[in-house]
Amino acid sequence: MLMQSARPLGELENHAEFIARHIGIDEAGEQHMLSVIGEASRRALIDSIVPRSIARAAPMQLPPPAGEAEALRELKAMAAKNKVFKSFLGQGYHGTHTPGVILRNVLENPAWYTAYTPYQAEISQGRMEALVNFQTMVCDLTAMPIANASMLDEATAAAEAMTLARRSVKSRSNVFVVAGDCHPQTIEVIHTRAEPLGIKVLMANSADEWARALEGDYFAVLAQYPATSGRIDDLRADVVAVHARQAAFVVAADLLALTLLVPPGEFGADIVVGTTQRFGMPMGAGGPHAAYMACRDEFKRNLPGRLVGVSVDTHGNPAYRLALQTREQHIRREKATSNICTAQVLPAVIASMYAVYHGPQGLKRIAQRVASFTAILAKGLEQLGHEPRPGGAFDTLSLHTKDITESIVGRARALHANVRVYFKEYICISLDETTTRDDVALLWKVFAGDGQAVPDFGAFDKGIEPMIPPQLRRTSAFLTHPVFNTHHSETGMLRYIRALSDKDLALDRSMIPLGSCTMKLNATSEMIPITWPEFAHVHPFAPSDQLEGYAELDQQLRAWLCEATGYAGISLQPNAGSQGEYAGLLAIRAFHESKGEGHRNICLIPSSAHGTNPASAQMAGMQVVVTACDDSGNVDLADLQAKCEQHADKLACVMITYPSTHGVFEMQVKELCALVHQHGGRVYVDGANMNALVGVAAPGEFGGDVSHLNLHKTFCIPHGGGGPGVGPVCVVEDLVPFLPGHHAGGVPGKVGAVSAAPLGNAAVLPISWMYCRMMGAEGLKLATETAILSANYISARLRDHYPTLYASANGHVAHECILDLRPLKDTSGVTAEDVAKRLIDYGFHAPTLSFPVPGTLMVEPTESETLEEIDRFIEAMIAIRQEIRRIEQGEWPQDDNPLKHAPHTAAALLKGEWPHAYPRETGAAVLDERRHAKYWPPVGRVDNVYGDRNLFCSCVPMSAYE
Ligand SMILES: *Cc1c(COP(=O)(O)O)cnc(C)c1O
DSSP states (O other), X not given: OOOOOOOOGGGSOTTOHHHHHHOOOXXXXXXXXXXXXXXXXXXXXXHTTSOGGGBOSSOOOOOOOOOHHHHHXXXXXXXXXXXOOEEOOOTTOOOOOOOHHHIIIIITOHHXXXXXXXXXXXXXXXXXXXXXXXXXXXXXXXXXXXXXXXXXXHHHHHHHHHHHHHHHOSOOOOEEEEETTSOHHHHHHHHHHHXXXXXXXXXXXXXXXXXXXXXXXXXXXXEEESOTXXXXXXXXXXXXXXXXXXXXXXXXXXXXXXXXXXXXGGXXXXXXXXXXXXXXXXXXXGOOOOEEEEEOXXXXXXXXXXXXXXXXXXXXXXXXXXXXXXXXXXXXXXXXXXXXXXXXXXXXXXXXXXXXXXXXXXXXXXXXXXXXXXXXXXXXXXXXXOOOOSSOOSSEEXXXXXXXXXXXXXXXXXXXXXOEEETTTEEEEEOOTTOOHHHHHHHHXXXXXXXXXXXXXXXXXXXXXXXXXXXXXXXXXXOOSXXXXXXXXXXXXXXXXXXXXXXXXXXXXXXXOBTTTOOOXXXXXXXXXXXXXXXXXXOTTSOGGGBHHHHHHHHHHHHHHHHHHTOSEEEOOOSSHHHHHHHHHHHHHHHXXXXXXXXXXXXXXXXXXXXXXXXXXXXXXXXXXXXXXXXXXXXXHHHHHHHHHHTGGGEEEEEEESSOTTSOOOTTHHHHHHHHHHTTOEEEEEGGGGGGTTTTBOHHHHTOSEEEOOTTTTTOOOOTTTOOOOOOEEEOGGGGGGSBOBTTTTBOOSBOOSSSSTTSSGGGHHXXXXXHHHHHHHHHHHHHHHHHHHHHHHHXXXXXXXXXXXXXXXXXXXXXXXXXXXXXXXXXXXXXXHXXXXXXHTTOOOOEESSSSTTEEEEOXXXXXXHHHHHHHHHHHHHHHHHHHHHHTTSSOTTSSTTTTOSOOHHHHHSSSOOSSSOHHHHHTOSOTTTSOOOOOSSSOBOHHHHHXXXXXXXXXXXXXX
């Protein structure tokens, strides 16, 4: 057995211990791997792979690497510059108590946060059960028939609802009516999204304008319920009017309020969206939080984002899997319903657990308390001569404070509290789960004039009625499924969380060799700061002098990422790679418009591109033209040139991925960029593969104009089972003015907001900051080189078993390699999917299946895996190849062998009779028990087709298990 020792410090600077913790390969391991590959040194290997023409001009300029303790100390000092005031700001962001059992066992637990998106259903049953709970919770609270498993934030969810409605209704109008008292950030994102699609947003800023707008021509309308100012409108008659015009009614609704309010599904809403933040996820300066979307049944096949459905496994037992749109962008490309790929799974799991923990009674109690406190607050304010505006309220009051608005705000600040100014002369106050009697008294004190006595809470306490209009009070039941009514003791909750995570394979158990996804170490020291109160408990629209810690974090991280990419400007606002693509394409579009060339709308995309690329281009109003790849997998330059010439007048940009999605450094990338520039286009370099570039080559130097990064790939933010992500958009100098702004959040910009919050998923940025700070320039470069080394080692060792499909002339690959399994189909009937499922028996998550080439597996080991783990994976792959050989030789039938029946559950292996052509112990696939604990999949192979034919996306009734 090969023992791994940390890389000796000799090669590294002082305080660089972390580098050797992050990188799994030590010097002896490196020597061994190089000898297998046949290169003399790491330097020689890298020089033979990375084209000389693109090598970085100079090393990155980053602070020297800090040790874990030192980096945490430094970040703590930065965090202390945030001021944690009591927030009454509302506007979609509320204080919440994350139950301790959920905080520690989900949010801070690598079994949950290091999991990947559940494409491999059999090893993802735990998180998919949590997501089905989420979907059920949303369906029940909104009273809608179907809901997806999270959107990126409320504002983008509202924008997605706009396009979902447009695809789904009969009306051919291009007008979208928006009620003026929606959250300002939602209105802003809708404007950004509507413009490139030719949708006209008609704002209705008063009751009169709303009534008039509803009599006009439109395809859908949006109203907030309760409104951003707190008012609760009876929307029932409006829904009837909208439906009479063959249009859709979209409601943005607060889930906690819906425990007490008539839910939108009961008054005919077509689509309901909102955030689940206040269900246990800290405000975190704006994210990450799971937004939700629910819709009527007829719209379900157009629903964007992920949808978890219930199917059956080979043994006929219920089993979950992603339904319908799984990887739909890869199939439908520019016709995809949306570009959402990475979503907000971890926050969705937390919201669902919050509902499981509290149950319907608990949620109602929390809501009633909030509503009662709001009513008490109103009484006291009335007594002080400040009568809240009429129209009912759940948790938010608005007051017409006219010329004393600023002085009220000032008095609140002096008491470390924030209240919201609304249209200059109004103040809104929002209460939440964390509000105490003292908080209410504090607010009264703020409003009490000289000599006025502060009201007495006890005077209003008895028999207080919430301010919810009687005809809008909810009478229907919700969350009646046993899962929401069982785990209410902490012991029960702890075991439920543990039971679900035990069903899943995450990075805390084995490597996840997913090409393009870069599943590397998410170090604990990187994770620790995200739940520090100074980062977790601040509101995204708090005054800027309370967010100075975040401002510094933003500024430093952007500077470091500029160094890493060679770009001039970066925005951290996009909250997934797909959103970074979208923001980048908007920048290109706005640039062409600024030059009077707004007609440039052609986006060239090679056939090998990730599916989000064409989907994003479509959303940015561009027309996609596909360009070919040659036999070696490279962009076909002749075809690209022909298309550039053909579309020269209208060329907006080309979108490439570098190194390519085929896992090779194309030698002619500089020429490619020059060619596009010659024809007036800009070059978008998809940065998902930056793990092969950091410290070695910079897209901003070799010809890229725009890139997005995936901080949840290259820069250590964990995948969270499918999110959260951060997708910074990076641009060259002349595109800097076109980075996304955020007017509601005080960030100027020619292009509007692309996310609800100015800093997007701000609360996970400390992870990438810690990574860069602890690695420094040399550590980051070593990580890149080791990632390339490990991929080449796997490719070399598996060459005789599974040939690598694409390599450069010298046989080398970049940081990932595509194993070609297609020939096996003819010789043995085995598909790449069979091998993927068989790997589960051996305790591994499969590599990326059938992307970018159908019938292949794309392997990316990353720099963080140890040689021992990489060898264990290789041995499993070789053992599987030997099994295939036995099928090829006729020893096992093509339809009865350990691959076709993989994965094997313990129950199937322990059954009385064993009807198969291979022995049970072969089915179990235990390579070496002493070295690795056996992982037992909870279900057999899941039937995808059955699930899509019988679409069912809520909690399974208990009778199904009988
Ligand atoms: C992951 C990935 C994306 C999309 O990023 P998300 O964060 O999932 O939206 C785009 N392009 C490539 C090549 C990727 O690997």
